[in-house]
Amino acid sequence: MLGHFPRFYPDELLHSVYARYHLHSGNGTLAKTARDLFGKNHMPNSIIIPSHLDLFCSNFSENTQISSQEIIHNHTLFPYFQYFLPLERVNKVIDGMRGTTSWEAILATGVAQSLVRPPEFLRFCSECAADDREMYSEAYWHRTHQLPGVNVCDKHGVRLSNSNVYMTPSKSNLKYRKWLYDLESFLKENSLVHVPADNLSISIQELTIAKISRFLLHNKSLCITDRDKVRSQYIFYLQRKNYLMPRGGIRLTKLRQDFELFFGRRFLSSLYCSEYEHPWIHSAFRKSGSICLHPLRHILLMIFLGMATEDYALSNRRLNNPYGESPWICLNPTAEHFLQPVVKVCDIQRKTDGTGIIGIFRCDCGFTYTRSGPDKSESDRMRYDTVREFGECFEKKLLKLRDDDNLKFNEISRILGITEKMASVYYKRAKNQEDLKPKMQRSKGLFAYYQEKNRNLWLQALVKYKGESRTSLAKKAGSGYVWLYKHDREWLKKNSPKKRSKKRKIVNWTKRDQIYAKKVVQTAKEIFESENYPVRLTTSSITKRLGTYFAFDKMPLTKKAIYSLIESVEEFQIRRIKWAARTLYSSGDRLSSNTVRKAAVLPDKRKLSSKVIQALEEHIDLYQSRQELA
Known part of the structure; x- marks a missing residue:
C-alpha cells in the first residue's frame, strides 16, 4: 500500500507521475520504485501504451478514487489511437493495459507495425512549463506533446523542445536512469529554468496537425x-x-x-x-x-x-443524404398516393462524366424516376428529370383513357402530366405489351420444356461420367451444358462437381538453394568453356540455360554464386579477344589488330579501355610468335 503518491495533473503523462513519485520518494534505484508501485523489480517500459494498471491501482488505499479506466483515458496516449480501431481491438488494448501483456496491447494498436515512428525523446513546451510552475509549482510531461507528428504546441503556438529522456527505453538508458526522469528535474539540472520559446518557421500545417491531434486525444465524446x-x-x-x-x-x-x-x-x-x-x-x-x-x-x-x-x-453519424431523408414523394399521377411520401428506395449513382450525382427513386407502384442532385430546396423534392418506368398502374390508366374513354393524346397528356408525344409512345408500348402476353405465355412453356430436357441430360452425364471434372463433363454434355450455363446457371452450379483444389507444393528453399548454387557454377563453367562465340555471363544468360527463375530473397547461396560469376563489359571484351585470337590462330589466318577486333566484334580502339587494348596487343603478340615458331 502506498503511503503517499503525487496527485495527477491535467493532461499529465502517466510516465510523468511515475517519475515524480520516484523523485519525491527519494528511492535510489528504479527497482525500489518498481517494487513500491507494482511489487516487482522492474518497471513496465512502454510510455505510449503502459501496462500493469490494475496492479498499480491496487496499491492505493480505498479512500483514493483512482481507477485504471480513468488513467487509460486521461493519462495515456490510448484515446489518440482508440477512434481508429475496431471494437474488438479496443477491448484487447484495454485488457492488455490493465493486465500484464503490454506487448499484445501495442500490437493491437498497430504502433509496432507502422512505419510512423514515435518521437525519440520526451518533449516539452517552454510556455506550458512556465504555466505549470505558476499553477502547480512544478513542470511535468504533457501527453499532448508526445504524440507522433506533433512538433508544436497548439496552445501557445511555439515549437516543442527535445529533452534527453528517451521515449522508448533500452538497457543503456535504463541503466543510467535517463528514462524515469521528471521534467522539473531535467530543466533544473540542465539550467533551463527559463527556456526561450521557439516560434520561428511554424507552418499552418504543423499547427493544424497539433490541433487535430489534441482534439482526438482529449475529446471524450468520441465514439468507437x-x-x-x-x-x-x-x-x-x-x-x-x-x-x-x-x-x-x-x-x-x-x-x-x-x-x-x-x-x-x-x-x-x-x-x-x-x-x-x-x-x-x-x-x-x-x-x-x-x-x-x-x-x-x-x-x-x-x-x-x-x-x-x-x-x-463524429462520423458515426449517418451521412446526410443529398436528397433528404426517406420517404420521398411519389410523382405517379395515376396512383392513389400521388404526391405522398411513400417512396422508400433511392439509389444514388454518379453521372458518367463524373460531374455530379443522379438519384433513382423507385415506388412500390412501379413508377421509377430520376433527379439530378443534390436537392437545394424543398421544392426540388416535387420534380423529376426523367421517368425510367411508369409501372403497371400508369399503363392501365393510359389504356383506359385511350381505349375506353376515346380521348385524344393531347387530352391524355394534360390529365397525366406528360407531353403528347410521350402519351403516344407509351400507349403503343403498353398496347404491344398487352398483345405480347399470349406469346409470352407460350414462350414460358417452351422455356420450361428446354429447361427440363437439358437438366436431365446433365444429370445423366453426372451419373455416366462419375468422378470426372466439370470441364470434361461440359465437353461431353455439349449444347445441354451451354444452354444451362446461359439460362439456368444457379441450378448448374448446385448440380456440378466441386472444383478440385490444387495441392500447393511446399518448397524446401534451403535445399533448393544448395542445389542451384552448384548448378549455377556448373552452368557458368559450361558457358565460359564453350568453343562457340562467347556469351556474356549475366544473371539472364545463366537462368535461361537452367530454365528457371530464382527467388533471390529466399536463395542467398545462389544469389552470391551468380553475383560472383557475372562479367563486366570490359571482362567480356577481353574474353572475346582471347576467343578470336585462338580461333584465327587455329584456322591459320593472319593475326592483326583489325582482324582480331573484327572477329571479336569490338568497336574502334578509341572506344576501348586501356586494359582491353593491352589484352588485345598481348594476345596478338602471343599467337604471332607461335605462328613464327611453327
Missing part, C-alpha cells in the same frame, strides 16, 4: 467506430474533390500527386508519411478487414481533403 464508417467519410469528401471516377473507382495517381504537392515531400518524409517512399493512401479506403492506418496518416488525409475535425470525429 469501424473502418466502414471512416471509409464512408473519405468517399464523401473524395467525391466533393472530384477524385472519384464515374463507376466508383478512385483516381489514386492524381490523388497521390496532389497530396505530395500539398504537403511537400520533405515535410511528409519527416513524418514518415511520404507517399513517394512508401505508398499508403490506398489502404485508407480499403473495406473492413484491412490493417489499421496510423492516426497521423488519417489526420494528414483530413487536412488534405478539407474535412472538419468535429465532422470527422
Whole structure:
C-alpha cells in the first residue's frame, strides 16, 4: 500500500507521475520504485501504451478514487489511437493495459507495425512549463506533446523542445536512469529554468496537425467506430474533390500527386508519411478487414481533403443524404398516393462524366424516376428529370383513357402530366405489351420444356461420367451444358462437381538453394568453356540455360554464386579477344589488330579501355610468335 503518491495533473503523462513519485520518494534505484508501485523489480517500459494498471491501482488505499479506466483515458496516449480501431481491438488494448501483456496491447494498436515512428525523446513546451510552475509549482510531461507528428504546441503556438529522456527505453538508458526522469528535474539540472520559446518557421500545417491531434486525444465524446464508417467519410469528401471516377473507382495517381504537392515531400518524409517512399493512401479506403492506418496518416488525409475535425470525429453519424431523408414523394399521377411520401428506395449513382450525382427513386407502384442532385430546396423534392418506368398502374390508366374513354393524346397528356408525344409512345408500348402476353405465355412453356430436357441430360452425364471434372463433363454434355450455363446457371452450379483444389507444393528453399548454387557454377563453367562465340555471363544468360527463375530473397547461396560469376563489359571484351585470337590462330589466318577486333566484334580502339587494348596487343603478340615458331 502506498503511503503517499503525487496527485495527477491535467493532461499529465502517466510516465510523468511515475517519475515524480520516484523523485519525491527519494528511492535510489528504479527497482525500489518498481517494487513500491507494482511489487516487482522492474518497471513496465512502454510510455505510449503502459501496462500493469490494475496492479498499480491496487496499491492505493480505498479512500483514493483512482481507477485504471480513468488513467487509460486521461493519462495515456490510448484515446489518440482508440477512434481508429475496431471494437474488438479496443477491448484487447484495454485488457492488455490493465493486465500484464503490454506487448499484445501495442500490437493491437498497430504502433509496432507502422512505419510512423514515435518521437525519440520526451518533449516539452517552454510556455506550458512556465504555466505549470505558476499553477502547480512544478513542470511535468504533457501527453499532448508526445504524440507522433506533433512538433508544436497548439496552445501557445511555439515549437516543442527535445529533452534527453528517451521515449522508448533500452538497457543503456535504463541503466543510467535517463528514462524515469521528471521534467522539473531535467530543466533544473540542465539550467533551463527559463527556456526561450521557439516560434520561428511554424507552418499552418504543423499547427493544424497539433490541433487535430489534441482534439482526438482529449475529446471524450468520441465514439468507437469501424473502418466502414471512416471509409464512408473519405468517399464523401473524395467525391466533393472530384477524385472519384464515374463507376466508383478512385483516381489514386492524381490523388497521390496532389497530396505530395500539398504537403511537400520533405515535410511528409519527416513524418514518415511520404507517399513517394512508401505508398499508403490506398489502404485508407480499403473495406473492413484491412490493417489499421496510423492516426497521423488519417489526420494528414483530413487536412488534405478539407474535412472538419468535429465532422470527422463524429462520423458515426449517418451521412446526410443529398436528397433528404426517406420517404420521398411519389410523382405517379395515376396512383392513389400521388404526391405522398411513400417512396422508400433511392439509389444514388454518379453521372458518367463524373460531374455530379443522379438519384433513382423507385415506388412500390412501379413508377421509377430520376433527379439530378443534390436537392437545394424543398421544392426540388416535387420534380423529376426523367421517368425510367411508369409501372403497371400508369399503363392501365393510359389504356383506359385511350381505349375506353376515346380521348385524344393531347387530352391524355394534360390529365397525366406528360407531353403528347410521350402519351403516344407509351400507349403503343403498353398496347404491344398487352398483345405480347399470349406469346409470352407460350414462350414460358417452351422455356420450361428446354429447361427440363437439358437438366436431365446433365444429370445423366453426372451419373455416366462419375468422378470426372466439370470441364470434361461440359465437353461431353455439349449444347445441354451451354444452354444451362446461359439460362439456368444457379441450378448448374448446385448440380456440378466441386472444383478440385490444387495441392500447393511446399518448397524446401534451403535445399533448393544448395542445389542451384552448384548448378549455377556448373552452368557458368559450361558457358565460359564453350568453343562457340562467347556469351556474356549475366544473371539472364545463366537462368535461361537452367530454365528457371530464382527467388533471390529466399536463395542467398545462389544469389552470391551468380553475383560472383557475372562479367563486366570490359571482362567480356577481353574474353572475346582471347576467343578470336585462338580461333584465327587455329584456322591459320593472319593475326592483326583489325582482324582480331573484327572477329571479336569490338568497336574502334578509341572506344576501348586501356586494359582491353593491352589484352588485345598481348594476345596478338602471343599467337604471332607461335605462328613464327611453327
